[in-house]
Each structure stands twice: as structure tokens, then as C-alpha cells.
Amino acid sequence: MTDHRTTTEPSRRPGDEQPLLAIDGLSVDFRLPTSVVHAVQDVSLHVHAGETLAVVGESGSGKSAAALSVLRLNPSPPCVYTGGEIRFDGRDLLKLSERELGRIRGRDIAMVFQDPMTCLDPLQRVGGQVAEVLRLHTGMSRAEAAEAALAALDEVGIPDPAARYRQYPHELSGGLRQRVMIATALVARPRVLIADEPTTALDVTVQRQILDLLVTLQHRHDMAVVLITHDLAVVAETADRVAVMNQGKVVETGDVLDVFDRPADPYTRTLLAATPRLEAA
Template sequence: MEKLLEVKDLEVSFQTYAGEVRAVRGVTFDLYKGETLAIVGESGSGKSVTSQTIMKLIPMPPGKITNGQILFDGVDLVPKSNKEMEQIRGKDIGMIFQDPMTSLNPTMKVGMQIMEGLIKHQNMSKANAKSRAIELLRLVGIPMPEKRVNQYPHEFSGGMRQRVMIAIALASSPKLLIADEPTTALDVTIQAQILDLMKDLQKKLDTSIIFITHDLGVVANVADRVAVMYAGKIIETGTVDEIFYNPQHPYTWGLLASMPSLDNEGGEELTAIPGSPPDLSNPPKGDAFAPRNHYAMKIDFEQEPPMFKITDTHYAATWLLHPDAPKVEPPEAVKKRMISLSTSHLIKEGK
């Protein structure tokens, strides 16, 4: 498979009154053409900053890329000016934000908001751009697109507004689509519809997707690969099956254990990860997750673990994978969740 995006040792900091906050600390990952990569982690883990840095959308200052490369189609985006990035945003890289009501212009008809990118990036006439906008609204599942193209955002429901945002992001047929928590503000039924829509559109358009979320459950049937982020670093990465059925990092165990289960007949309580993420204005020594890790060893508080190889596609940064470390099994709550996920997957596949 051909690589579309290579992020290499990316570091991003913000200057604040409390000092320098190191929001992203040496993030490295690849994205292949036609692939969906989910980046998962709690609020403050650095996933949204990473995605916005790819598009050079972080405010500079106070934000600053202090190290690393962002190779998109072999070209490094880091040194590019804002004016140069304007030719890439929308045309080659599209973005869907968390809350469509704060992203859509309330004073403009939705059709015109879709048409803007077509007129700017593809030099379309207004008439052709409007026809394309109607096509895109139909593509994302909005009924009566000929009528809806002349309506304002407040005339759409939350789920329909998110569909409009997807239409805008897809208008110029970008090679890469970044979806930053696109279903968080939606109810579960609409959330499932939006996820199915994105999966369907990816097959039709062969677009690569980076899906940002705090909820592992959301990506189970959407992603090809998963990168788990904590305290500004990727701490585990693998195929979706490897992350869900053979997780290795205690933080990934915690995320899995905190997922609600659909077959929770006994009223089993969700397991919360104890403590809080670290203050990244003063990153801790050793493994940043150690203070919250029930299985932490002395070395976790002294040295940062490297990425240990589990398979050719699966890596995790935990000292538990060192040959001299004690053998530790995932907690029972995680094992139950893995069985539950496996069962629901088989049901969905009709097996």
C-alpha cells in the first residue's frame, strides 16, 4: 500500500501564563491511501492538536511546531506558510469538526457554503457549483436536496447539519479527510448513521480518513488501524482487531474496560481509569501513565518505555512487554469486554 501521510517525531507546544505546555511529544505514524486510522484517547491527550497541526490550524503563536515533519504526498507541510496551506486545505485535506453549528455560517445558505470551496479550488461557475452542491447533499443522504440547498443551518437537525459538514469537507474530493470527534454531539442512533455514511463514502471515493475520538467503541467497525494516545504520545498502535482483541498497554485496557456493553444484563458497573492525565507543562519522568497504572513497576517512574514490537503491525510502549517483566493478564473487565465485542462483531457479520 502507498503512504499518503507520514508524521515523523512531531512536537507541538503552547506558550501559556503557566509556562510552555508540551501538547504533542514525539508523535509518529503513517496513513495509507484508502485507509481509516482512528486516533483515540482521553480529553487532553493531544489527539485534536495533532490533527489540527496536520492542517496547520493551530494558532501560532501561542502554538508552535518545535520538531518533526508532516509529509503529505511526500511534501513536508511544516515549513509551508498560511497562504500556501490555503491551497491545500479543502482541496487536498478536508476536515469535519465536532460541532457543526459552530462551524457552519448561520447567515449563509448551506448550498453557498458547499459552493465556496468548489468555486475557489475548482474554478467552477456558480451554476455548476450549485448542481454539484445538490449532488453532494444527495450523496450524504439529505432528502430533497434541491430544496435544502437554499436553506440555512438552523433549518437542519443536528444529524443533518453534520451531514452538511461532511458534504463541505468532500466538495473538492480531498485525498485526506480528518474527522475530529464528528459524532460526539449526536445521539446514538444518528451517531451510527453518520459512521455508516462515512464508511460508505470512503468505499465510493477511496478517501483516506483520520478519525479522532475519545470513545474506542465508536471506531470498532470504522477503523482499519488504531493509534492510542496518552499525554501527547502514541502509546499503542495496531490493526483494529489487535487493539480490541489483544490490547497490551494498561491504558488501552482502561479505555476498553470503560466502554459500555450492549449485553450488560447484570447492571455491571463501568470501570473508570483512576486519577487524572498529567500536567504537560511539567511532564513526568518515566512513563506518563505510571501514577494511574495499577501494574506500574519501579522502572516506570524512572525511564520512559520504548515501543515494543508485538507483531509487524502492533506496537506498545509499556515495560510490561520487556522480557524480564512479570507476566500480567488483562483485568477481568477487559476480558469480558473483548468477549462482548467479539460476539457483537460476529452477530453484525451474520455468523
């Protein structure tokens, strides 16, 4: 059997077109008052339309810093992009102006973050925040955006969405806030979704529902998904390919089954050894 693993870029399947999103040689530093942290070092990650790429690694491995770099959401300062490029539709996102990038954020590339309370406006009703994405990027009228936002809240499984639409974030549980954030990310039907631990606040049953929803929408709209996670069981169930990061570098990448069955890098083997067996007893 051909081994597709490589430490420089993901495997490509015969007949694949160019990647929808391509990170090549990305390096990111955080220049602090007393030190420089090389958070991301020469990282290359590619994802195609309709494909899920999972990026795994322990805390501090650089996976979230790499993901945030796609939309230039790392705080600057102290963040400095020192090398590489991030191409979407043939354009290097690192070279776009803030105005140009603003047209892409939330419309073509959307992101679900770990903590919804850092992303939702505490002074605005949640339904209005979902509708605002549509009014900003699609030109919908207020009434049209409100109707679509209500449907989005229902789609992610929020009970009594009409009532929740009028509530503020602090009136919702952590799980419901997470669902609102997912609805906000998906309502404009982005071509790429970056999900940074998207089910952190949810219990196991709801986590499964949300992951199933993401897969359904991905297939329906041929959406590329970059899934940042520490949960290897989620990776095994949802991802096509996996990239393993350690100390700011990609140490292994390939098809999920190949990497899980025959890990080539010692760090990958350590991660798998520390995880409960994924197959049934």
C-alpha cells in the same frame, strides 16, 4: 502470530506504498502566559490511501491537537510547532506558506470538526457554503457548483436538500448542521479526510448512516481517513488500525484487532476495561 504493534509507528502491510500522510516526531506546545503545555510529544502517525486510522484517547490526550496540526489549524499564538514534520505527497506541510497550504485545505485534505456551529458561516446559506468549496478549488461555474453542492447535500441524507440548500445554519437542527459540514468536507473528494468526532451531534441510527457513507466514499475514491474518536465501538467497526494517545504521546498503535485483543500498554487496557464489551453476548 506476528505482533505488529509498536509505540513508534503504525504497522505496515506487505506491498504497501509510501503513506499518503505521514506525521513523524511531531511536537506541539501551547505557550500560555503562565505556563507551557506540551500538548503533543514526539508523535508519529502514518495513513495510506484507502485506509482508516483511528486515534483514540481521553480528553486532553492530544489527539485533536495532533489532528489539527496537519492543516496548521491550532490557534497561533499560543500554538508553536516545536519539532517533527507532516508529509503529504512528499511535502512537509509545516514548511509551506499559508498560500500553498490554502491550496491543499479542503481540496486534498479536508476536515470534519466536532462542532459545526464553529465552522459554518451563520450569515451564508448552507448550500452556498458547500458550493464555495468547489468554486474555490475546481474552477466550476456558479451553476455547476450549485448543482454539485445540491447533490452532496442529498448524498449525506439531508431531507428535501433543495429547501435546505437555501437555509441558514441556525435554521437547521444540530444533526443537519453536522451533515452539512460533512458534505462540505467531502464535496471536493479529498484524498485525506480528518474526522474529529464526526458524528457527535447525531443519534445512533443517523451515526451509523454517516459512518457507512464515509466508508462508501472512502472505498470509491481510495481516500485515507484519520478518525479521531473516543468511541471504541466505532473504532472496532470502521478502522483498520488504531493509535492510542495519552498525555500527548502515542502509547500504542497497531491493527485494531491486535490492539483490542492483546493490548500491550496499561493505558490501553484501562480504556478497554472502561468500555462495554464490543462482542455480542
